[in-house]
Amino acid sequence: MILINIESLSDNELRNIAQQEDLEDWETLSREDLIEGLEELYGEDDELLDGNSANSKKKYVNTLTDVQSDNVLSLPGVERLPESYNDTSVHMILKDSDWAYVFWSLSPQQIAELEESGAGLILRNTRLDANDGPVAEYDIDITPDDTSWTVELPYAGFRYRVSLVAVSGEKESVICTSNTLETTESWFATHPDALEDGAVFRSVFSSLIMKGGTVIPNRQLLSLVERMQSAQRQEADAR
Amino acid sequence: MKSRLNFIFNTHMPFVRHPEYPKFLEEDWLYEVMNESYLPLLRMMYRLRDDNVPFKLTFSLSPTLCSMLSDELLNERFAAYLDEHIELGDKEIERLKDDPERKALAEGYRDELIANRTFYTDVCKGRILSTFNELSNAGCIELITTAATHAYLPVFKDYPLATNAQIETGVLEHNRAFDRMSEGFWLPECGYYPGLEEYLTRHNIKWVSLASHALVLSPDRPEEGAYKPVRCPNGLYCFVRDERLASLVWSFTEGYPTDPDYRDFYRDIGFDLPMDYIRPYVHEPDVRSFTGYKYCAVTGKTAEKKVYDREKAAQKALSHARNFLYNVGCRTRSMADILHDDPIYTVSFDTELFGHWWYEGIRWLEDLIRLAGEDDAIDMLTPAEFIASKPEVQTIHPAQSSWGEGGYSAVWVDGATNAGYFRHIFKAIERMTELAERFPYQKSLKQRFLNQAVRETLLLMASDWPFIIHYQTSAEYAVKRLEGHIQNVNLVYDNMCKNAVNTEWLVKAEKRDNLFRNLDYNIMNRAHLDEPSPVYTAEF
Numbered sequence: 001m002i003l004i005n006i007e008s009l010s011d012n013e014l015r016n017i018a019q020q021e022d023l024e025d026w027e028t029l030s031r032e033d034l035i036e037g038l039e040e041l042y043g044e045d046d047e048l049l050d051g052n053s054a055n056s057k058k059k060y061v062n063t064l065t066d067v068q069s070d071n072v073l074s075l076p077g078v079e080r081l082p083e084s085y086n087d088t089s090v091h092m093i094l095k096d097s098d099w100a101y102v103f104w105s106l107s108p109q110q111i112a113e114l115e116e117s118g119a120g121l122i123l124r125n126t127r128l129d130a131n132d133g134p135v136a137e138y139d140i141d142i143t144p145d146d147t148s149w150t151v152e153l154p155y156a157g158f159r160y161r162v163s164l165v166a167v168s169g170e171k172e173s174v175i176c177t178s179n180t181l182e183t184t185e186s187w188f189a190t191h192p193d194a195l196e197d198g199a200v201f202r203s204v205f206s207s208l209i210m211k212g213g214t215v216i217p218n219r220q221l222l223s224l225v226e227r228m229q230s231a232q233r234q235e236a237d238a239r
Numbered sequence: 240m241k242s243r244l245n246f247i248f249n250t251h252m253p254f255v256r257h258p259e260y261p262k263f264l265e266e267d268w269l270y271e272v273m274n275e276s277y278l279p280l281l282r283m284m285y286r287l288r289d290d291n292v293p294f295k296l297t298f299s300l301s302p303t304l305c306s307m308l309s310d311e312l313l314n315e316r317f318a319a320y321l322d323e324h325i326e327l328g329d330k331e332i333e334r335l336k337d338d339p340e341r342k343a344l345a346e347g348y349r350d351e352l353i354a355n356r357t358f359y360t361d362v363c364k365g366r367i368l369s370t371f372n373e374l375s376n377a378g379c380i381e382l383i384t385t386a387a388t389h390a391y392l393p394v395f396k397d398y399p400l401a402t403n404a405q406i407e408t409g410v411l412e413h414n415r416a417f418d419r420m421s422e423g424f425w426l427p428e429c430g431y432y433p434g435l436e437e438y439l440t441r442h443n444i445k446w447v448s449l450a451s452h453a454l455v456l457s458p459d460r461p462e463e464g465a466y467k468p469v470r471c472p473n474g475l476y477c478f479v480r481d482e483r484l485a486s487l488v489w490s491f492t493e494g495y496p497t498d499p500d501y502r503d504f505y506r507d508i509g510f511d512l513p514m515d516y517i518r519p520y521v522h523e524p525d526v527r528s529f530t531g532y533k534y535c536a537v538t539g540k541t542a543e544k545k546v547y548d549r550e551k552a553a554q555k556a557l558s559h560a561r562n563f564l565y566n567v568g569c570r571t572r573s574m575a576d577i578l579h580d581d582p583i584y585t586v587s588f589d590t591e592l593f594g595h596w597w598y599e600g601i602r603w604l605e606d607l608i609r610l611a612g613e614d615d616a617i618d619m620l621t622p623a624e625f626i627a628s629k630p631e632v633q634t635i636h637p638a639q640s641s642w643g644e645g646g647y648s649a650v651w652v653d654g655a656t657n658a659g660y661f662r663h664i665f666k667a668i669e670r671m672t673e674l675a676e677r678f679p680y681q682k683s684l685k686q687r688f689l690n691q692a693v694r695e696t697l698l699l700m701a702s703d704w705p706f707i708i709h710y711q712t713s714a715e716y717a718v719k720r721l722e723g724h725i726q727n728v729n730l731v732y733d734n735m736c737k738n739a740v741n742t743e744w745l746v747k748a749e750k751r752d753n754l755f756r757n758l759d760y761n762i763m764n765r766a767h768l769d770e771p772s773p774v775y776t777a778e779f
Contacts, residue, residue: 008503008540013510016527031542061712062267062528064510072264075257075719082729085666093394093661094639096647097456101658147662150654157458179397184433184638186456194460199577204464206570207479208451210486211493218646221452 006035009064014038017064084108090123090164090178095150097220100181102162103148110175111144119168125151128159128180139165156220157185188224195224196231240581242571243618244611245478245625247448247587249425250277251301251389253703254754258312264522265716267529269307270320273367275531276594276601278355281370283605285362288379294608295619297381298371298590299425301389302412303701306754308367309416318365321356324531325349327520331508331532334516340546341534347549348532372417381621383423384413387755391651391702393432393639394661400675401668401700403438404762408697408755410442410774415757420774422446422623427702428651429453429480429587429642436475442772446622447475448587449637451482452646456638466574466582468625469635477637478585478622483570485586487563488597495559496597499537502547504596506535533598556599560606568616581618583625587642650709657705660721664699667728668763671696674735675763688740689760691748692731696763698752699724 009017014034018026023037090104102123106114114121121144126137135158140149153160159182164175187194194200205228208215215221252272257263287294307313328349335342363370375382386392387408395402406424413421422445426435429450439447446468454461454469461469465479488494495501509521509530521528535544536552571582593600611617643650652658671692681689699721707717727748734741761767 008505008542008544010506010511010542010544012512013506016510020527062264062271063526063713064505072716072719075716075723081663081722081725091397091662091665093652093658094647095649095652095654096645099649099654101652101654101661103658103662105662148654148659182433184456184458186638187458187460188455191460202574203466203577204455204461206574207465207481207483208455209483211483211490212486216452216482216646217644218452218456220456221646224455 006038013064088164088176090162090176092151092160092162092178092181094153094181094183097156097183097218098153100151100153100160100162101148102151102178104164104176105147106144106164106175114144114166117166117168119166119173121146122165122167123149123151124163124165125153126161126163127153127155128161130159132159132180153181153183156183156189158183186220186224189220192227192231195228196235201228240571240575240578241616241618242567243581243583243620244567245297245583245585245620245622246295247297247299247425247478247585247622248590248593249299249301249385249587250304250590251299251385251427252304252307253701254303254306254388254698254752256307256310256313256751256753258751262316262522264526264528265713266313266316267320267522269304269313270317271529271531272591272595273308273317274321274324274352274355275598276591277367278358278363279351279594279601280590280604281363281367281374282354282358283601284374284379287605287608288374288377292609292612293619294379294612295381295621295624296379297383297423297621299383299385299423300368300371300413300416301385301425302387302409302416303389303754305368305412305416310753314365318356318359321352321359323520325352325356327530327532328352330516344534344547344549345532352531368416375417375419381423381623382413382417382419382421383425384409384421385425386427387412388697388701389427389703390697390700391428391430391641391648391705392426392435393430393641393648394652395668395700396432396434398665398668399438399768400672400763400765401696402435403441403768404693404697405700406438406442406444407762407772407774408758410444410772411757412755414774422626423448428706429640430648430702431637431641432639433636436471436473440473440475442774445476445626446478448478448480448585448622450640450642450646451480451485453477453637453640454479454635456640457635458638459635461635462633463578463580465585466578467580467632468583468585468622468630469633469637471637472634476622476626476632478583480587480642481584484563484566484584485588487566488586488600489588489592495562495603496592496600497537498555498559499539499545500548500551500555501537502533502552502598503535503537503544504533504598506533506544508532508534552599553602556603557606560603560610563603563607564610564614564617571616580630583620651702651705653705653709656711656714657708660705660708660725663721663725667696667699667725670728670732671760671763672765674732675760676765678735679761679764679766684740684742684745685735686760687749688731688735688745690758691745691752692728693758693760693763694752694755695724695727695731695748697755697758699728 084105088107088110092100092102121142123140127135159180161178161180163177166173255265331345374380386405390405424444468478507529536547538544704717704721708714
């Protein structure tokens with residue numbers, strides 16, 4: 001992994017990285033061939049080869065590549081982390097405004113029961129009201145080999161939880177249920193008229209507009225900005 | 240109307256300490272920022288103080304960093320690092336005797352190293368934390384704490400004991416290091432979720448800083464945006480980051496540090512010169528690394544770089560300081576008709592951006608402070624000062640947020656490279672809680688064994704490992720650290736379940752991961768949350 005824009009590296013730097021990566025004929029390759037060879041090695045579509053995105057942060061870097069030194073390789077660690085901890089559970093972690101990472105484990109006893117009964121597995125995502133009553137749900141078919149899923153939380157301002165459900169014909173039984181996650185809904189999403197007020201933009205939104213005129217790539221925020229721009233266009237058209 | 244600047248610097252390094260090796264590549268993360276950021280910043284603040292230039296800055300010093308800055312072994316190694324790089328400077332000056340431009344740069348770097356060495360030895364007496372504390376005592380800076388190992392707290396929302404352990408340990412370690420309470424708490428990565436404030440106020444924390452969108456996405460209507468702090472319903476003050484001002488500096492594509500006249504970070508003789516020459520100053524076996532001797536200007540996205548010109552860069556830093564204050568002034572004037580009070584601009588950064596990544600950053604900051612000192616329309620303030628004035632502010636429910644890409648948790652739980660580790664991290668926390676409740680108030684070896692297990696659990700929770708794995712910068716090391724800490728917690732769990740203590744492991748682990756020496760594993764017992772916070776009763 002090269003950590004900066006590859007075109008900016010000197011010939012010496014490129015050659016040293018090529019040597020480290022055992023690139024064939026690294027000593028005699030031209031600059032163009034070195035870049036081509038390294039791009040091929042790291043993957044042409046690797047965004048890190050294009051340098052940094054505007055807000056990504058590079059920290060804890062003291063080499064030009066992700067070096068695997070002998071010291072690191074000899075650090076104590078485990079050959080392989082346990083695949084399971086002999087329990088049955090499912091967890092949700094909020095990734096962003098409308099997606100959650102879900103992971104689960106099934107105990108050997110649970111797996112044996114499923115195999116014996118021939119039941120299938122589904123991951124059920126339930127949207128809840130303020131009293132944790134179910135409002136809506138959707139199911140995702142999963143296999144016994146799956147251990148994680150990224151689940152959409154389609155509506156802001158609701159609580160969600162997932163369950164692992166064993167399905168055998170018409171019969172369903174809930175194996176385990178996750179923690180509950182909550183998505184928030186901006187006041188402005190429920191009061192879009194306020195977005196048409198220029199003073200609101202100045203007092204509330206102006207500190208969010210970055211130097212290049214963009215906002216952070218946050219889906220909820222972008223949605224509000226789109227609404228605001230749409231209101232401005234309508235106002236301009238009306239004039 | 241005046242503009243009030245509230246600069247907050249997040250000063251953090253993950254706990255990296257490898258006494259088992261004479262030299263360790265990843266330990267250089269600390270030495271590089273000590274040499275290029277912390278010492279130059281402290282020297283700059285001493286200059287300002289000695290020149291009677293008023294300034295107010297806030298520094299969060301993470302407990303892991305405090306542990307490392309107080310560690311005898313790491314301090315000895317840092318002194319050796321400085322000497323080694325001074326020696327390299329002498330070699331460079333000789334090598335470049337026929338290249339006056341680069342020779343002058345090499346002399347400049349060597350002289351900076353010597354100045355740092357002198358300051359570190361004579362002024363800091365090898366104790367950087369004391370020097371920060373002295374500036375705090377002088378009223379120039381506010382010092383605050385953060386989570387024990389800089390854990391990204393929103394992912395641990397369903398683990399109240401672990402969340403509390405991160406916060407409580409952070410607060411206690413701050414008290415121990417500086418002999419005073421921390422009024423503020425740096426939320427690692429600005430990670431906030433509704434409810435987190437309850438853990439913070441429990442330990443007498445009065446304020447935090449939030450990501451820029453925490454108010455706009457709130458279910459309540461924000462009145463004055465980021466220009467005035469708000470309070471959570473439980474009274475915690477929140478200072479919201481001004482993304483617009485931060486982007487003048489922070490952005491890797493259009494921020495000040497990308498200016499062609501500034502020094503290029505990546506062009507370094509550690510990668511350019513033959514290995515036979517550079518070998519004593521890099522790592523075994525022939526692993527090239529940064530040396531700090533860099534002779535090129537950013538120039539552009541090209542391999543043909545210009546030689547760095549210090550004078551030109553200094554002029555640019557001054558002009559960028561003026562530009563920053565110009566932007567602040569324009570904003571304030573444009574808002575004068577709608578704001579009720581002088582606006583506060585909260586601008587927060589990682590400290591290592593200044594000096595380490597952006598070589599001229601400290602000069603920029605010094606110029607900015609000196610210019611602001613001469614400008615009646617600009618004040619600097621710290622959050623504690625603002626709160627002491629008993630201001631009337633809006634009460635609001637901030638939204639879940641962070642300053643990571645996308646504004647939530649997708650950097651630390653990306654679903655691809657790092658998310659899979661959370662099943663092990665969560666299990667380690669659950670096991671630690673189980674042990675604390677099954678074996679409360681143990682003495683002697685078992686107590687030490689369990690205390691070490693909590694240290695390992697806290698280290699496991701650090702935000703740094705999933706961050707590094709996500710950005711693939713030193714991923715192999717981060718994976719090893721995660722796996723190692725998971726293995727350690729599991730080892731203690733397996734032993735305790737057999738009513739045994741692995742003393743060989745314990746002695747080694749205590750020597751290696753020697754931070755938080757007052758940590759008590761009962762912090763992971765649910766009964767602990769029913770007790771009053773120890774910050775009110777602890778002796779330091």
